[in-house]
Structure formats: C-alpha cells, structure tokens
Amino acid sequence: MKIAFFYEGLKPGGVEHMIANLSHDLIARGHSLTLILAGAPTPRDYPVAPGVGVHWLRHPTSSARGTIVTLARMLRAGRYDIVLSAMPQFNNAAVIARLLSGTKARNVLTERTNPQADYARLVGWKQKAWHKAAMLAYPFASEIVAVSAGLADSLARFARLDRNRITVIHNPAYRPHVHGPEAAHPWTRDANGPVIVAAGRLVEQKDFATLLRALALVERQDVRAVIFGDGPLRAELEALIAQLNLTERVALPGFVPDITPSIAAAGCFVLSSAWEGFGNVLIEALGAGASIVTTDCPDGPREIVADGRFGALVPVGDAPAMAHAIDAMLRAPAAPERQVARARDFSVAIACDRYEAVFRRALGA
Template sequence: MVIFAPFKAWGGIERKMLILSREFLQLDIRPRLVLTRGGQVPYPEELPAAVEVVDLQSRGKFDSLFKLRRLLRQDPPGAVLTAKDHSAKVAVLGRMLGWVPSPVFVKVTNTPSQTLRRPFKRRSARWLYRHADRVIAISEGVRDDLVEHFDVDPERIEVIYNPTVTPDIPERVKAPVDHPWFAGDGPPVIVGAGRLTPQKDFATLLEAFARVHERRAVRLVILGEGPLREALLEQARRLGVAEAVDLPGYVPDPLPYFARAGVFCLSSRYEGLGNVLIEALAAGAPAVATDCPSGPAEILQHGRIGPLVPVGDANALAGALEATLENPPGEERIREGLDRFRSDRVALRYAQVMGLVKAESTAARS
C-alpha cells in the first residue's frame, strides 16, 4: 500500500501515520511513504527501516500527478491512503483520469465545515470527497459534518478513530517531569495542551481557571507553542493569576505531565477527534472538555467518563473543573472505552476497509 502526503518531519498527522506504519508491518502489510511537494520523512529516527520512502521531488499538483502516475504504474499498490489536502486532490484526480490504478482512500482529520470557510475551498472539498473511493473520517462527528455540509453519501464514509493508544504508553508515563509544580505535595495542576491558537480557546480556559483559583489553591500549565503566547500571558496578568499559570512551550512527550495532572482540560472551539484528550485519559488523568465539534462527546461517552461543557462558557468550565478536582473518577472509569483507540485495532480496521485483509479472517491482537 501507499501512504501519500506532503509530510513534515513532525506533527500530529505525521505521528499517526508513523504509528499506522508500524502496525501495518505487524499485519504483514508493507507501507510505502510517497512524499510530494517538498515533503519530509516523518520522525526519521523512529520510522522502521522496513518502511520504504519515495520522494517524488515534485513542485505543484500537476507535477505531483505525473510523477505519481509513473511511480504507481511501475508498481501498483493495493490501496492509496492520502493524509492531507494536496495529496488527496492529486490522487483523486489521477484516479478519475485512470492514471492511478489503485483505490484512493481520503483521510479527513478535522471538522471540514470549521476549517474550510472560503466558498472555493468548500466547492473543491465537495468535489474531492465525492470522487474518492472511500472517505475515512476520524470521528462520527466528522462523518456527520461531511454528510450535512458537503453532501457526501454516508455509504461512502468509514469512521476509523486515530491510533492513539499505543503499547508504549505505560512506560512513557513513568518518565520524569522537569517542572517544579509536578513534584512534591503542592496544589493540584490543571493541564491543557495544544497549539496556542484561537481553535484551542485557551483564553476561556484562563477565565475558568481564574474563577477556580479564587476559591481554592490550584495551578495551570498549558503545554504548546503558538502565536497567542503573549496574549495569553497578558490575560493571565490581567486576571491576577500570572503566578499560578505557566506556559512552558512545546514538550516532546506530554504524557508524563498528563499522568501527574489533577485534571486535564480540552477547551477547544472545534476538533476532528481530540487526540490529546485520548492521550490524557490513557495516561490516567481525569478530564473535562468542551462539547465541541467533533470528538470529545464520543471520547467521553457523552459525559459518562468526564464532564462536557458548552464551547466558550467559562462559568460552566470552571464548575466542571472544580467538581472534577474535588471528586475525580476512579482509574477504571477514566480508562473506559479506550480500546476503540488502540493502535493495533485501528490499523486492522484500516486494512479491512482498504481490502488489504479479509474482515472475517483476521482478529485484532489482544
């Protein structure tokens, strides 16, 4: 099979494709990563040597199309999985022209009605999704969005969650945390994580935190980098909680922080799934999330595993954070339902949907 995308050296999509590649190898499926438009090898130090990497060294879409045609005609794969918009358009157009001999599966990683605001981009996406052999949505919410806003036939959409829960998590959470607030018997720490952008709405998290801070000793750590760093620090100063808020920047692995959190908070305006919320639960953290499109309600089983609050509602978020700090759920409840996101099961589902293994003859590893 071929995984086709203009990958970066690191990133969320890149991490998930690395995990899938490892799991495909366990299923005796050898993936080829085909890079386009200046793409880089994702996580080169971690990528298994058995995964072949082909750099098309292409420039625009048409250059990519001609080079992909030549590559696939030499060695047609059983399936082509695209991971980003540029590669999806190239592969689907090639499929329509008869230049791509293999079925094309387009992975949709976010809620498209939220990310595609311009009319041209929406029309382009509508064309794209309709002509793929299959569209793979990473959550039920993304599937519903595709049907409602892009007129995609629901029969052409498969929901496959991201491969977020990996076998190495129990070992990763044991790693030390180089931050004084996570050592000793200090106040509990609320943890958030993600790009410091409007989508993640850390401004509302800060407002909620300030209200909790008025009533009890508590601290807030937001992991990640982004353009709103200074605005968030200024907001913390304005709210009078700067001494109890820290933005340490990007950390290579947030799981040890999650494992030591009093509560993890996802405050986003929208998501495709909310991988960081799954990671926090897998690390054993109690969690609170906004009921944003798409994913948190599915992950938290509509409030059964952790509270869901309206997007942008600082009062509701403060109440949920305080209630969870005072009465956190047990470990069994926190980890409930995480099997859906196990990397081996997710990879098997991909292989079944793409016709690379028979659904009735292969079982997930236990």
C-alpha cells in the same frame, strides 16, 4: 497489500500521529507502507516503524496541488494497491494524481477535522475553491473514512456525499506508556497544589483563552495550569495571562514530544477547543488515567468521553461552566483504571483491523 500514504509531513499533529502509530502495526502485519510527503523533514517529526519507505517531495510550500504530477509519476512507478491520504487538499490531489497515473490503485480518503470550520477560515479564492473541490474529487474515491461520527455527518453535508459512503474509524491514539515521574513537568512534582494539563497548538481552534479565564474563576487559587504547545497566539495568550494576574499560575513550556508523563502526574486534563476532528489528546489523557474536562465541540470529544461518562462536557467558550467543571473534577477525580480501560477502545490494533477491512473492501476482496 502495498500501501502509499500521501500527506504533508510528520511534524507534530493529529494526522501525523495517526500514521506514525498505524505504521508499526501495518508493517507488523506484513503490509508494505510508503510515505510520500509533500514537505521536508523537521527535528520534531514523529518516528515511523522500521521498514517504512519515506519519500520527501520537498515542495517549498508543502503544497498538495504543486505535487500532483510528481505524485502521479510515483504512483505509476510504485504500482500501489491503496493510496491513503488525509484532509481535503491532499485528498483532492491524491484522487487527481491517481487518475493521472492510470493505475489500478484505490483511493482511501480520510477526514480528520471539520471541513466547514476549516473552509470558513481560509483566505483567498484559490484556497477556498481547492477546499470545495472535495465535492468533485471525493466521489471518485473507493472508500472515505472519518475519525468520528459527528465529523462524518459534517463531511457528508460539506462534500454533498451519501452519509452511507463514509466509514467511521476512530484515531489509533492509545499506546501504553511507561515513564518515571522525572519525565513530568516540575509543577506536577512540587506538591504546591493541583495542576491541570492542556495541550495543542496555540491557535484559535484550541481556544486556550477560555481555559485561562476559567482558571481565574476556579474556587481554589492554588490551582495551576501547564499548557503544552507552540503557535502564533503565544504573545496574545501571555498578555491575557498577565491581564488575569495568572503569571504565577500558568506555564507555557512550548512543544514537548511526550506529554503523557505530565498528564499522568497531574491527573487532570482540560480540552478547551472550539472545534476538533476527533481529539487525540483526550485519548492520551484517558490512557494516563487522568480526569477530564472537555468542551462539547464538534466533532469527537462527546464520542470519546461517551456522553460524559468519562469526562465532563461543557459548552464551547463558556469560562464559568468550565471553571465549575474543573472545581468538580478536583473535588471528585475519576478512577484512573476506569479511564485507562476506556482508552483501550481506541487502540492501534483496533484501528488497524478496521483500516484493513476498508482496504480489502476497496480492492473488492
């Protein structure tokens, strides 16, 4: 099959991680894959498989709407079988471009995060209207994929779709890693007490403020937290760290390309998000054999930890409940081999099998 994937870019993020992981298996299985990306490359981009074609449209604002005509022209020239895209703004543009192209390509749209939660935080009527255009564009797609069952339910309500039209394919987030302990954060190697790892952009969605408040409440005062990631709330979180007297107990090292060694060395991972589409980082934590505490946020974490079998679930924004769960995790950590076995349920090979089935269905095969 000849597949085009349309999105913003390859900088760190859930969608980008998904397509980078998937690219290796798609190429290995004999498919042709071309990435048509609205933005421009960055030094932090995820590497894709050799043999993948990459076209950067270099739109000044990485706008999906601003690239529709160019995308239509590229689809016409490339004669693709499948146009794969992700997130409402790029899904809408991909559908319109495919219609303008006049080709027989099939749109496969993927939803990665809660569309209603994203819509509520958009500013300006143009952005909101474009997001809502999913109700008009999505029915023209051949296939629609959501990365969790909860997200599929949310998308059906938001875009007024028949829930039966949406296929659930969990993110291909698990790949075995082999790293020496020297690659881990120094705190995980200094034997000065337990370390909790968290990761994500420093934004409202990840709610690291609740994690910090929970850390201040845990019974053991030698517990430290390393929170990987960058974002606009860094100064706000640093002020909260000082206010809670956690300066010596919290590290914000910024973006690190591979956090798996640190998760494996620490053995403890906490996700504090207010909402997710799936929660790739939980799969990384499982694959590293770590014990997990996660919020029971929409959508994905409950499915990943199987209703609490592979990690403790706590209410969103509840610092005392999170502190209690962290205490319990430190007292009775999960068996690493059991966690890794669960992570294998989210392997790239399994996801690729399911995407191939969706592509064949879209083509009527």
